[in-house]
Amino acid sequence: MALKIGLDIDGVLADSFPVFRTELNKYYGKNVLKIDDYDIAKVYDVDWEDLEIFFNEKVEYLFSAPKIMDGALETINQWLASGHEIIIVTARRKGLEEKITLEWLQKNSVPHDKIVFAGGASKTIAVREYQIDVFVDDFMSNALEIAALDVPVLLLDAPYNQGKLPEGVVRCYDWEDIKCQIEKRFFS
Numbered sequence: 001m002a003l004k005i006g007l008d009i010d011g012v013l014a015d016s017f018p019v020f021r022t023e024l025n026k027y028y029g030k031n032v033l034k035i036d037d038y039d040i041a042k043v044y045d046v047d048w049e050d051l052e053i054f055f056n057e058k059v060e061y062l063f064s065a066p067k068i069m070d071g072a073l074e075t076i077n078q079w080l081a082s083g084h085e086i087i088i089v090t091a092r093r094k095g096l097e098e099k100i101t102l103e104w105l106q107k108n109s110v111p112h113d114k115i116v117f118a119g120g121a122s123k124t125i126a127v128r129e130y131q132i133d134v135f136v137d138d139f140m141s142n143a144l145e146i147a148a149l150d151v152p153v154l155l156l157d158a159p160y161n162q163g164k165l166p167e168g169v170v171r172c173y174d175w176e177d178i179k180c181q182i183e184k185r186f187f188s
């Protein structure tokens, strides 16, 4: 059976949060050690409008500097070799963010069949449209929305996504774990 595997970028494919944190600390003169709330404005005690300015100013660096997550490439290449399809669905936006993202994917040799820049729209639209079988994300709200469609979600563990998980969402601790969970769920 060939699967359509949906993948998020920030916090899943790209180890973005350490880069965001370092830059945010510099920008706001703070020393936050852990982003433990997905609402970064709350973590830095600033307005979203202010944060928007920060992100727009630094977007080139913020989206090009993150390293690829350990083990991601190996797993994706194995999935593709097994005939699965890789569909990246990110909340990043079309235009400049899209351009930087495509360059990052190329630089890191991340193969994929499709990429959707959802922007502010719900990822469920792409999950439905492309009939994604399983989705990997790190944002609890996305996980809940996608799981509500009866599409299983693997939630990559992070300080900002702690808490009880509903049925259909499985916590994974690294890419090896993600690979094993898919193996277990669909092929055993």
Ligand SMILES: [Mg+2]
Pocket (backbone or CB within 6 Å): 008, 009, 010, 011, 012, 137, 138, 139
């Ligand atoms: Mg993410």
